[in-house]
Amino acid sequence: MSLIDTDIHERVSYEQLLPYLEQPWRRYITDCHWMQEKHMPYTQPAVAGVNRADAQVPDGRPAGSDLGFMQEQLLDSHGHEHGILTGALDPSPSSMHGWYEMATALASAYNDWQIEHWLEKDSRLYGSVHIAAQDPAAAVQEIERVGDHPKMVQILLPIDDILWGDPFYHPIYEAAEKHQLMIGMHHNEPPLYYGKWPKYFIEWHTLIPTSHMNQVTNMIFSGVFEKFPNLKLMMIEGGFTYVPFLMRKMDQQYTDLRHEVPWVKQMPSDTIRNHLCFTTQPLEELKKWEFMQIIEQMGSDQIISFSTDYPHWDYDNPERALPPRLDEDLKKKLFSENARQFYPKLR
Numbered sequence: 001m002s003l004i005d006t007d008i009h010e011r012v013s014y015e016q017l018l019p020y021l022e023q024p025w026r027r028y029i030t031d032c033h034w035m036q037e038k039h040m041p042y043t044q045p046a047v048a049g050v051n052r053a054d055a056q057v058p059d060g061r062p063a064g065s066d067l068g069f070m071q072e073q074l075l076d077s078h079g080h081e082h083g084i085l086t087g088a089l090d091p092s093p094s095s096m097h098g099w100y101e102m103a104t105a106l107a108s109a110y111n112d113w114q115i116e117h118w119l120e121k122d123s124r125l126y127g128s129v130h131i132a133a134q135d136p137a138a139a140v141q142e143i144e145r146v147g148d149h150p151k152m153v154q155i156l157l158p159i160d161d162i163l164w165g166d167p168f169y170h171p172i173y174e175a176a177e178k179h180q181l182m183i184g185m186h187h188n189e190p191p192l193y194y195g196k197w198p199k200y201f202i203e204w205h206t207l208i209p210t211s212h213m214n215q216v217t218n219m220i221f222s223g224v225f226e227k228f229p230n231l232k233l234m235m236i237e238g239g240f241t242y243v244p245f246l247m248r249k250m251d252q253q254y255t256d257l258r259h260e261v262p263w264v265k266q267m268p269s270d271t272i273r274n275h276l277c278f279t280t281q282p283l284e285e286l287k288k289w290e291f292m293q294i295i296e297q298m299g300s301d302q303i304i305s306f307s308t309d310y311p312h313w314d315y316d317n318p319e320r321a322l323p324p325r326l327d328e329d330l331k332k333k334l335f336s337e338n339a340r341q342f343y344p345k346l347r
Contacts, residue, residue, distance in 0.1 A: 001331060002081045003318055004339040004346070006279050007186075007236050007307035008074070008125075010118055011064035011088040012110060020109035025102055036096060055311030063311035064088055067121055074310050075124055078318050081336060082346060084153060084184075085118060085127045086236060092158040092188050094133040103132035104142065111146045119151040126346065128156035128184055133164075136171045143172070147179030153343040154234065155181050158188030159211050165222025173228045180344045186236040187211055212238035213246050216276065220250065223263040225275045232342060233276050240278035240304050241286075244297035247272055273300045277342045279307035280334070281316045288323040301330055305339040 014029045021029070028034040055063035055073065064070065075083060089110055093103040107130040119127050129152050131139035146152055155176050157164055164185070176183060187208050198204045212235050225231060250268035258264065264271075286294075295301050308316050322334065340346050 001079075002336040003078055003306065004081055004336045005074075005078075005083040005308050005310070005318075006234065006305045006339050007086050007281060007309050008070075008083045009064050009088040009309070009311065010067075010070070010085050010114070011062050012113055013065075017106065017109040017113055020112045021105055025105040025109075028102065050313060051311045052313055052315055055315075067118060070310070071122065074308065075122070078308075080124055082339075083125050084339075084343075085114060085125055086156060086184065086186055087114070087128060087130060089130070092156070093130060094162070095158045095160050095188050096132070096134070100132055100135040100138070104135060104138040106130075107132050107139075108142055108145070111142065111152075115146070115149060115151075119149075126151045126153045126343070128152070128154050129181065130156055131172070133157060133162075133169060133172060136169060140171050140175045143175040143179060143181070147175065147181055150345060152179075153182065153345045154184040156184050156186060159185050159215055159238075160187075160189040163218040164215060165218040165220075165224050167222070170224070170227065173224060173231050177228050177230050182232045182234055182343060184234045184236055185212070185215055187238060209238050209242040213242060216246065216272070217250060220268050220271050221261050221264060223261065225271050226263055226265055231275065234305070234342065235276065235278045236307065237279060237281055237309055239282055239284070240280065240298075241284060241294055243272070243278060243303075244294060247298065269299065273298075273303060277303050277305050277338060279305055279309075280321065281307040281309040282314050283316055283321050286323055288325055291323045291326070295330075301333055302338050302341070304334055305342065306335050 014035065018026055018029065051063035057063070057066045057069050074080065087110065089106065093107040093110070096103040110130045111127075114127050114130075118125050127149075129143060129146055131142050133139050143155065155172065173183070198207065216233075216235065219225070219233060247269035254261075254264065254268050295304075306318060306321075308318060318335065322331070
């Protein structure tokens with residue numbers, strides 16, 4: 001079965017980005033030992049922190065940092081046709097508070113490093129354009145610079161305290177349409193509730209779908225897909241079992257309150273089916289009948305794409321993640337064809 005993996009994390013260090021950074025940005029790292037702040041520690045039970053212990057490179061380098069080892073452990077062993085790289089510069093440049101010039105420089109350096117060391121060295125791999133979205137003009141410039149690369153398939157935006165449906169960010173979506181790039185959203189910080197951070201990592205990991213629901217709701221009711229009809233959105237590493245509830249709730253609210261958003265012309269559930277896709281990971285352990293019930297409630301088997309989330313500790317093995325004895329046609333859609341239809345550059 002052909003496999004298109006929609007979430008693979010390659011890892012980079014600031015030192016590896018130095019050749020792609022001009023001054024004065026380079027010296028802030030070399031001379032001032034600058035690094036982005038990390039707000040909340042990972043506490044999951046893994047000796048390698050956020051990653052699988054066995055994904056650490058044999059020479060001691062972090063998991064996801066060596067193409068050869070990733071090829072051996074992931075791409076070759078599971079027969080990947082394609083893999084979409086979603087990066088691991090954490091936090092994302094788009095999550096930096098202030099100093100947008102440094103964020104823009106880091107995003108640009110990351111893109112050049114990704115192209116040279118990953119996309120041009122393995123024909124199976126495709127990439128994500130990293131931007132500093134808090135400066136839309138600079139973000140558009142970066143999209144114009146690398147967006148036409150044949151192996152760049154999406155623009156990556158973090159899911160944190162920014163709601164991306166705001167018209168402030170619409171120039172980014174205009175540039176995305178121009179270059180046949182989709183939008184990929186990946187959670188970056190803990191989901192906030194009542195303005196506070198969760199107390200424990202187990203809360204964070206449990207509530208990740210709520211942050212995805214915030215973004216989907218905001219993007220649809222802000223009219224993003226009405227304004228940009230060729231734009232599509234991949235929701236990454238949040239699973240999909242929450243989608244039927246969200247569809248029903250949004251449709252009900254739209255029926256009652258559509259006067260508030262007159263620019264939205266179709267039912268939210270239809271917009272989801274036409275413009276969104278959801279990666280499978282992290283997939284709960286479902287029986288076949290439970291899995292099929294969720295797809296039936298979604299009203300589509302074409303808006304789910306398989307992902308491993310390699311090399312994270314909760315990685316989903318494509319041989320075991322889905323329920324057994326699924327219909328072969330459905331498995332083909334989940335493992336490859338839905339992603340192929342979602343990303344124009346893969347066809």
